[in-house]
Structures are given as C-alpha cells and as structure tokens.
Amino acid sequence: MKETRLLVPASIHQQMIDQCRDSLPFEGCGLLSGVGEHVRHLWPLPNEARSDKRFFVSERYVEAAIQKAAEQKDDILAIYHSHPTTSAKPSSYDILQHTDAQVYMVIVSFKNSAPDVKGYRIINQQSNSIPVHVVEDEKPSPFESK
Numbered sequence: 001m002k003e004t005r006l007l008v009p010a011s012i013h014q015q016m017i018d019q020c021r022d023s024l025p026f027e028g029c030g031l032l033s034g035v036g037e038h039v040r041h042l043w044p045l046p047n048e049a050r051s052d053k054r055f056f057v058s059e060r061y062v063e064a065a066i067q068k069a070a071e072q073k074d075d076i077l078a079i080y081h082s083h084p085t086t087s088a089k090p091s092s093y094d095i096l097q098h099t100d101a102q103v104y105m106v107i108v109s110f111k112n113s114a115p116d117v118k119g120y121r122i123i124n125q126q127s128n129s130i131p132v133h134v135v136e137d138e139k140p141s142p143f144e145s146k
Contacts, residue, residue: 004121004128004130004131005037005119005130005131005132005133006032006037006039006077006078006104006106006119006130006131006132006133007037007038007039007133007135008032008039008132008133008134008135009039009040009134009135009136009137009138010134010135010136010137011137012032012039012040012041012042013117013134015042016030016032016042016080016106016108016117017108017115017117019042019044020080020081020082020108020110020115021082021110021115023047023082024082024084024110025052025084026047026049026050026051026052026055026084027047027049027051027052027053027054027055027081027082027083027084028044028047028055028081028082028108029044029045029047029055029057029079029080029081029082030042030043030044030045030065030079030080030081031043031045031062031065031066031069031076031078031079031080032076032077032078032079032080032106033069033072033074033075033076033077034074034075034077035073035074035075037077039077039078040072040074041068041069041072041074043065043068043069045057045061045062045065046061047081052084052085053091053093054091054093054094054097055081076103077103077104078103078104078105078106078119079098079103079104079105079106080105080106080107080108081094081105081106081107081108082107082108082109082110083107083108083109083110083111084110085110085111086109086111087109087111087116088107088108088109088111088116088117088118089107089118089127090105090107090120090122090127094107095122095125095126095127096125098122101121101122101123101124104119104120104121104130105119105120105121105122105127106118106119106120106132107119107120117132118132119131119132
C-alpha cells in the first residue's frame, strides 16, 4: 500500500496549476506519475467534455500518458483536475467516476483568488483527504551523465 501523501516538486505543482488555469473556463485534467509518494512527472490531458463541471478523456489519451509514464519507470500516482468555480472537494460525480483506490485524486480549485490544491484517496465511494506537500525540485547529481 502506498503512503497516504503526495510529495510534488514545486515546478510540477506550478505546471499543474498553470495548465488548469489555461483550461479555464473548463476543467483541466491530467495524470501525475512517480515512485512511491514522490511525483516525478505531469501528463496533461485534454478535457474533451469542454465543461466547467466535469472532465472526460478518451482512453487513447490516457493509455498514451500511462505508456509514457511506464517508459520513465513511473507508476500513476494521481489523477488531477480543476474546479473552475467550486472548492477543492470531490463532487459526487468525481467520486462515482474514480474507480481506482490506488490512484489519488488531486483537485485544483480556482474558487478564490489563490489556487487551492487538495488531495484525496477515494475508497468505496468515500473521499478521504490526503496531504499534498510541495517540495523543492531535485537537483541533478553532478555525477549523473547528461
């Protein structure tokens, strides 16, 4: 069982917020991948529903992102999406559509002037809050080859 928190590098956290903001007035969405509790990559996805109340992504886009994450030796850690005008709490629709208890849900809310980012684990259609910690970006080791 994974840790019940996410550690998100500051640059990825900002990319997620920026992508969701750029999607306004519609919900933005995508996947976060990494190892354990550490997010390493962000995979933006198109919201084909073009709605401010829900998102939909075709299987082909999701599969392509999962494949790219696998090539990075990452697991899918979370699905993220935004709430353009409501708080960062899962809606009943969000909970109903979230079928994998091993994958977290991250919501970016633009209800207030500052974006609000919250994480959840959805188990048996119940949402449980999990911490989303913004951490410093990792510096590459001087010994790693480029």
